[in-house]
Amino acid sequence: MAGRRLTGYQPLTIRRIADRIRTGEEPWISIREFLDDFYASDDERRASLIAARPEYVGDQRFDAYLAALAEHLAMHYNLPVPPWVHESQRFLERFWFPTSIRSLHATCLVESPASFRRRGIFVDHTELERC
DSSP states (O other): OTTOOOOOOOOOOHHHHHHHHHTTOOHHHHHHHHHHHHHTSOHHHHHHHHHSOOOOOSOHHHHHHHHHHHHHHHHHTTOOOOGGGGOGGGSOSSOBOSOSOGGGHHHHHHHSOHHHHTTTBOOOTTTTOOO
C-alpha cells in the first residue's frame, strides 16, 4: 500500500454533465447527481461546479437547460454568473416543457425560475429540489 494514493470523490460539474450527455448517458440522472453535489458543497466549491464552460451536447434543449441551471444556482446562491451562460446557442427558439405531463404545463409557466423562462424552458417548482 505504500506509495498508493486513493483518489477521493470529485463532485459532478456542469462541464462533466455535458460530457456524459454527449456520450449518451441519461441527462436527468447526471443533473440530479450534480444537484446533490452542489447542495452538499460550500460556496467556493459551488462556484467551481458551474464555472467551467461545457461543450455543446448536440441537443440544444440541454445546452439551454445547463445554462439556465448554472445561472439560476449562481443567482440563488449569490455566486458569480459564468459568462458562458449568455451564449446565444444556450437559448431556445421554441418553448420546451421537459415534463410529458401536459396538465402540468400551466403550472410550469407560472413556477419556472426566470433563468429558465428567459431561455424558453418551463419547469415546475420541484425541478431543482432534492430529498
